[in-house]
Amino acid sequence: MSDNRSLDELRTFLKPSKGVDSQQMVKFYNTWAETYEQDHNFMKYTAPNQAVNFLFENFSGRPEEVQVLDVACGSGWVAKLMFELGFKHFVGVDGSQGMLDEAAKTGHYEDLKLALLGTEPLPTQPGVFDVVIIVGALRDGFVPVSVTRELCLAAKAGGYVCMSRNGLKTESGNKYKESLESELQLMQDEGLWSHVATKQIDKYMLDVSIDNQDVQLERYVPGTLYLYRKSLL
Ligand SMILES: C[S@@+](CC[C@H](N)C(=O)[O-])C[C@H]1O[C@@H](n2cnc3c(N)ncnc32)[C@H](O)[C@@H]1O
Numbered sequence: 001m002s003d004n005r006s007l008d009e010l011r012t013f014l015k016p017s018k019g020v021d022s023q024q025m026v027k028f029y030n031t032w033a034e035t036y037e038q039d040h041n042f043m044k045y046t047a048p049n050q051a052v053n054f055l056f057e058n059f060s061g062r063p064e065e066v067q068v069l070d071v072a073c074g075s076g077w078v079a080k081l082m083f084e085l086g087f088k089h090f091v092g093v094d095g096s097q098g099m100l101d102e103a104a105k106t107g108h109y110e111d112l113k114l115a116l117l118g119t120e121p122l123p124t125q126p127g128v129f130d131v132v133i134i135v136g137a138l139r140d141g142f143v144p145v146s147v148t149r150e151l152c153l154a155a156k157a158g159g160y161v162c163m164s165r166n167g168l169k170t171e172s173g174n175k176y177k178e179s180l181e182s183e184l185q186l187m188q189d190e191g192l193w194s195h196v197a198t199k200q201i202d203k204y205m206l207d208v209s210i211d212n213q214d215v216q217l218e219r220y221v222p223g224t225l226y227l228y229r230k231s232l233l
Pocket residue numbers: 022025026029047048071072073074075076077078093094095096099115116117118134135136137141142143144
């Protein structure tokens with residue numbers, strides 16, 4: 001781990017029983033931004049790679065022409081991976097200015113916007129994006145389930161909405177899963193979008209909420225990837 005962020009600090013922040021307040025979350029990411037990717041490599045965080053590959057496997061279109069909205073973009077990891085696959089046009093949104101400053105350094109984003117989702121609306125025009133992607137932020141205490149409607153709204157008719165969910169099996173994590181999956185289904189029942197694919201992943205990231213010994217034993221948090229396509233209205 002980097003000197004700036006010890007595993008203990010991280011464990012305290014991510015402790016399932018703790019409940020994360022949004023101001024604490026922003027403060028945490030602001031101070032973590034510079035070493036976020038280095039520390040996530042240590043934590044074997046595979047969600048960006050897995051989500052981008054999942055999207056790409058199910059996507060039809062010419063990547064270079066596509067407008068991508070990267071929600072909770074963090075340091076810009078997702079855009080870096082998508083850029084390697086030929087995607088060129090990115091707008092990023094995040095609640096942490098520190099993370100947005102890191103994202104700006106990638107040089108991939110045409111625009112970067114600060115917004116604490118759930119508290120503030122998604123700061124984009126409706127119906128503009130061919131791909132809306134959110135990785136690493138659909139979990140309790142981060143981005144609330146209600147924001148999925150805003151993700152759909154931001155997509156063009158026929159556009160893709162790709163989401164990853166951290167599958168930490170705690171009481172609040174299980175409630176979040178139930179609530180998210182019933183909202184996704186409800187939106188489908190309302191004709192807002194159609195389901196394209198869902199994929200379970202065993203190794204979303206190392207489970208750092210448990211003690212050091214278990215981290216050494218490489219216990220992983222699972223995850224789920226979801227892909228929907230906005231209806232042609
Ligand atoms: C685990 S990082 C994921 C970043 C990036 N998508 C990735 O996969 O590397 C979570 C990000 O979500 C952002 N975030 C969490 N809750 C948010 C909210 N309610 N509104 C906006 N950003 C939020 C954090 O600031 C942080 O940058």
